[in-house]
Amino acid sequence: MLMIGPHLSIAGGFKKAGEEAVKIEANTFQFFTRNPRGGKAKALDSDDVAGLRQIMDNHGFGPLLAHAPYTLNMCSAKQETREFARMVFKEDLMRLEELPCELYNFHPGSHTGQGVAAGIAWITQILNEEMWPEQKATVLLETMSGKGTEIGSRFEELKMIIDQVALTNKIGVCLDTCHVYSGGYDLVGNLDGVLEAFDRIIGLNYLKCIHLNDSMMPFGSNKDRHEKIGFGTLGIDTFKWIVTHPQLRDLPFFLETPQEDTGDYQKEIELLRSF
Template identity: 85%
Template sequence: MLIIGPHLSIAGGFTKAGQEAVKINANTFQFFTRNPRGGKAKALDPEDVAGLRQIMAAHQFGDLLAHAPYTLNMCSATPKTREFARMVFKEDLLRLEELPCELYNFHPGSHTGQGVEQGISWITQILNEEMWPEQKATVVLETMSGKGTEIGRSFEELKMIIDQVALKDKMGVCLDTCHVYSGGYDVVGNLEGVLEDFERIIGLNYLKCLHLNDSMMPFNSNKDRHQKIGLGTLGINAFKQIVIHPQLKDLPFFLETPQEVAQDYQKEIELLRSF
């Protein structure tokens, strides 16, 4: 069965988020580890976590995806910003040891004018100092659209990060359909070619999950504007080809489309399952 779910708030607890996922026919979900603009994470409630575990077991959930806050920028030119990123990253990984969540996604960040090589050096320094061999979670780099000084706009940049990380077995990639299309990878007209490039440059064994998002912006625009499935420049057929592709269909898919309430995701989930 397709493993698919939305981005859900955990403000009301993990058990409530799990119940919400079941109501809309999802069998996974993504959540922010804390406020997306940063701040202190809410203390974990063991009973709440146990409730989520029960729901996941009863409904055959796939892997959940924890998303780091947007303010996490490991490659900033500002030392204070990098140290905040280090603190959040380390704290989040420790919290995931207590949660039924195997994937931790973060945006590589913006090098803020230092250049890609220096930015990647800062990123990998933190990864190498804060990751440990026995950690449960796989750290997942998200593909980016390439706006401004973002790192992760190309498969080559993600490969540079992975190459410099000692614990490569704890690393992975999340392919965001909106971002890669805006970044110049034609998943609409040449999905096979994009996957061949990914395999050649990074290796498909590192692809751990996908963000399914249509885009408001044209191909190769380097702009990150998500749209509902089928209403943007990627179109319905592109998503059909993605979710039935033999190299992708068994990976978990996460929706980050602009919805007002969680129930609005249900139509998209049903559409994607129909393929």
């Protein structure tokens, strides 16, 4: 069965999020490790975590995805911003040791005028200093749209990071469909060509999950504006090809589409499963 789920709040606890996922017929979900704008993470409750584990076991869940806050920027020119990113990253990885979640996704960040090479050097320094061989989580670099001084809109940039990380068995990529399309990779007209480029430059073995998002913006716009599945410039057929593609269909998929309530997520899940 297709592994697919929404982005859910954990403000009410992990067990509640798991129950909400089951209610809308999801078999995984993504969550922010803390407030997306930063801040202190809520203390873990062992009973709450045990409740989530039970739900996942009972309903055959696929891998969950933890998402770092947007304020995490490992490659800023400001030292205090980088040190905040280091602190959050380290703390998040330690917390994941206690959760039934083995995927951790973050935005590579913005180099803020230093240049791509300098930005990547800061990113890999933190990764190499804070990751450890026995850690449970695989750290995922998210593909970006390329706005401003973002790093990660080109596959080559992600490859440069991966090549400089010592623990290559603990690093991977989360491909965001909206971001990739806005970044100039034509998922609509040439999905196979995009996957061939990804495999040639990075390696499909590094692709661990997919953010399924339509886009409000045109191809190559470098704008990050998510839209509901089938209501944007990627179109419904593109998502049919993605979730049924033999090189992608066994990956976990996560929806980050605009929603009024989780019932909208359920409609998208039903649609995508119908393919």
